[in-house]
Every structure is written in structure tokens, then in C-alpha cells.
Amino acid sequence: MQAKAILRHTPTSPRKMRLVAGLVRGKQVDLAKAILLNSTKSASRNVMMTLKSAVSNYALINPDERVSDQELFIKAVYVDQGATLKRTLPAPMGRAFRIRKRSNHLTIIVDKVKNPVTK
Incomplete structure (x- = not known):
């Protein structure tokens, strides 16, 4: 049975977070x-931090099953855009430039490997 962990309103742009999420997907x-x-x-x-939370959630969902990190894999990782804070920066000639401070929501789903590889 799979377990999920969600980190919401992270003050990082989704583009930067997706670079890291792509490293660990699968x-x-x-x-x-x-x-x-x-x-x-x-x-x-x-x-x-979110990955550790997902592993902990898996242990809570399956209390009778002892699973190591080698037996779990990341089934899905996705990053959604969160709220955008809009700020202004003074510009020449009385104008103002808009600064968009983006945030994101990170979701990680872990599940047990069907055929674990033993080393």
C-alpha cells in the first residue's frame, strides 16, 4: 500500500523544485x-524532508510490516504551483516593476518494490 506526503506553500519557484524532483523520480x-x-x-x-515524511507515513499505514529504505521506491513526485505573492520594485521615471514571488506544493508518493533486488 502506498503512502503520500505533501509539502505546501514552499517559498521556492516550481521550476527550481522540479529540477530536484526529477533527480529522484522512480x-x-x-x-x-x-x-x-x-x-x-x-x-x-x-x-x-518530504521524502522522510512519506517513508514515516508508510510505516504508520503498515504497522505490522517492517520495511527498510531499500524495499521502498518513489512511485511519483510532482510539483504544483502554489500562491504567487506580487511585489513592486521602484523603477525609473515613476514606474514600478512587478516582482512575482512564487511558491509550490510538493507531493511524494512511496510504495513497496514488487521484486526487491538483494545485494
Whole structure:
């Protein structure tokens, strides 16, 4: 049975978050954690936090089943656009430029691997 974790209203643009989400999409959880720990992107901290929450949610949904990170994989990761804060920046000749501070919603779904690979 799959588990889901959602991080809402993250003050990062969806475009930047999608770069990091694409790195871990479809990977096993232990490999995804290693990728995120070595990533230099600031959005990787938010993805790591949400991934840990999804794994924890999986453990809560299936209390009788002990699953390691090697047996779980990321079934789906998607980033949706959140609210946009509109700010103004003074410009020459009495004008104002608009600044759009974007946010996003991150969703991670984890599930158990059907045929785990043993090493």
C-alpha cells in the first residue's frame, strides 16, 4: 500500500523544485536520499524532508510490516504551483516593476518494490 506526503506553500519557484524532483523520480528511497544529500540545490532539503515524511507515513499505514529504505521506491513526485505573492520594485521615471514571488506544493508518493533486488 502506498503512502503520500505533501509539502505546501514552499517559498521556492516550481521550476527550481522540479529540477530536484526529477533527480529522484522512480528511484529507491536509499538511493534518493544519497542523491539529495550530495545535491547542492537548496530545494533538496525540502525534498529530503518530504521524502522522510512519506517513508514515516508508510510505516504508520503498515504497522505490522517492517520495511527498510531499500524495499521502498518513489512511485511519483510532482510539483504544483502554489500562491504567487506580487511585489513592486521602484523603477525609473515613476514606474514600478512587478516582482512575482512564487511558491509550490510538493507531493511524494512511496510504495513497496514488487521484486526487491538483494545485494
